Amino acid sequence: MRTTTPSFNRRALATQAMQAAAATRAKAKLDQVGPICIYGLCETLGVAVRFNNINMEGMYQRGIPPRIHLSARRPLPRRAYNCAHELGHHVFGHGSSIDELREDAKAQPWEDPKEFLADTFAGFVLMPIIGLRRAFSVRGWTPETVTPAQMFTIACEFGVGYATLLTHLSAGVNMLSRGRAAALHRVTPKSLRMHILGALTPEPLIVTDRHRAAPTLDAEVKTLLLLPRGTEVAGDGGLAFERDLEGGRLFRAVKPGIFQAAAGDWAVFVRIAPIQKNEPYGYIGLAQYRHLEEDPDE
Template identity: 45%
Template sequence: MAAIQTRMQFGMGANEPLCIYELCNKLGIKVRFVDINIEGMYRRGADPRIMVAAKRPVARRAFTCAHELGHHVFGHGSTVDELEDDRSKDDSERPEEILANSFAAFTLMPTVGVRHAFASRHLAANTATPVQIFGVACNFGVGYSTLVNHLAYGMNDLLPVRATELLKSSPKTIRAQLLGKPSDAPLVVADGQWSAKTLDIEVGSHLLLPKTVAVAEGVMEPIAENGSQVLYCAVATGIRRAHGPNGWATFIRVCRERYVGMAAYRHLEDNDDEDDE
């Protein structure tokens, strides 16, 4: 309920994908990407701040930011969240951590929105393939395993035994299946049912788009055709509009790889934001 109320309070709707950094901005919380070996930090006070590790994948950063926002919404004190692999079981199972994780999940993946995403693709969570679930995860800007776990344990739309089977696949194996060969570059898939207004990606990452979608020049470069799709590589920072038939449109926003600085400036070529410390 807190996730839905926070979204709707700032006109972001109860079901569509959103940009967590824009939501934080509407709440008056500055977000900075920092070069530190943690997941994220929340600093409570008259001028609240969230700091997110720049080295983490784009989707992981978004979830971490939503998690730290959960600490703010529920009135928790300042927090430092260690890397997931470094956390003790006791730390991960503290009530405030479980609450912040749940808030993050339902803020980024609202139940109605996720169910609509599957329905619009004529899919059911329990029978969808890893590739199909990966596409829905991309639409909401979250990781593959994040969506699988949310479907199983947050929404109860996926049987736990099926979740265990799906988690045997990884983004690396899914990329190989989609591209027909191994690839180390992060990949985003935007299909014909893409519903997010924006698409965030880093320089050096790849993007699969339908052939029917046109992308304004400047930040994305086509590098291969893949059946009915075109594979692009993000080559420069900036924002460009992509559009296709039947009103399909989104803004592709490219930031530097492992960008350090204020989240609001991440798509600019030059970032002089030290005054915002």
């Protein structure tokens, strides 16, 4: 297969994207370490985000106000990454754009410098290098030696996909060798869930532990959540206890809303979005209303 050499300086654009990501976090009064809610960041910056039943990754619509449209058909972590990518178009003053479906965020090198810039911005705004270093060190792990399940836990902390984290660690921040990244890439989401849960399941899984720094965790109905041992849930039945496992306590998200889960001095607010009945996709509507039973925008 013939490859083409890009006509732009990737290293210079990557540096520009990293600096813009740090400046964007600072503008929204967010630190440069912890995981963020990308939808909350967009709201702070005055960018409206809407989930739609569309067969694409997402779209940036320049205007007053600027809007980001995301596909509700994509997995939850992918939606967050796509939102960060579209926000990159906004931050860099790009015109309206449509991003077609692709297999993996950053898996194929961009030949368009604007797309490369937006993609690299997404990686840095969601996964700043200081935050990644903290996430590994606080657990006593290193990127080169972690197991796939441990790497998946880090991905869940930053709200991104397993493969997206691997690509960013190896190609974005040089914390993971290409060889080790390739080996970890061979582990499929299906086999990861099988290893962690001890059983085959089609439902998406989120894993968190007591080292998770973010005060909130986004999920949607039917998502499985493996939370720390001894976790108890407050609220009106949003999370249903499934069973205790060696790695923690397994719950299933069954009802939209915001519910607190706590284990000793550790706690997190789980924000659950609805999914479409009898359809293979999630919440449709404005991102700011995604945890409500009904979207006021409808």
